[in-house]
Amino acid sequence: MTATYPIQPNIAAGDDPYTRPFKNPELPGEAFWGHKPAHHNGSYVYPGRAVLHFGPDHKWPYQPEDCPFTGMYCRVVLGGLATICPQCGLDET
16 A cells, blocks of 8 residues: 655645744733844744844844844743844744
């Protein structure tokens, strides 16, 4: 008996991780989610991923679209609530 598999699974838009919007968790204190970029240094960003700010006066050195960071080392912040890019604050949880 030979098993056959479909070449392209029957997945509707929004049912896969590439098109299903990510829901950012609630943040404590003055921290808030900022803009939701389309890409990070040219790489795809899942819909709904946003930039984390630690307060109203907090600024990152780069915007995600221009961020030079391409490493695998992200920062775990807010007691493990989020994992972010250390240069632009993009949520990479």
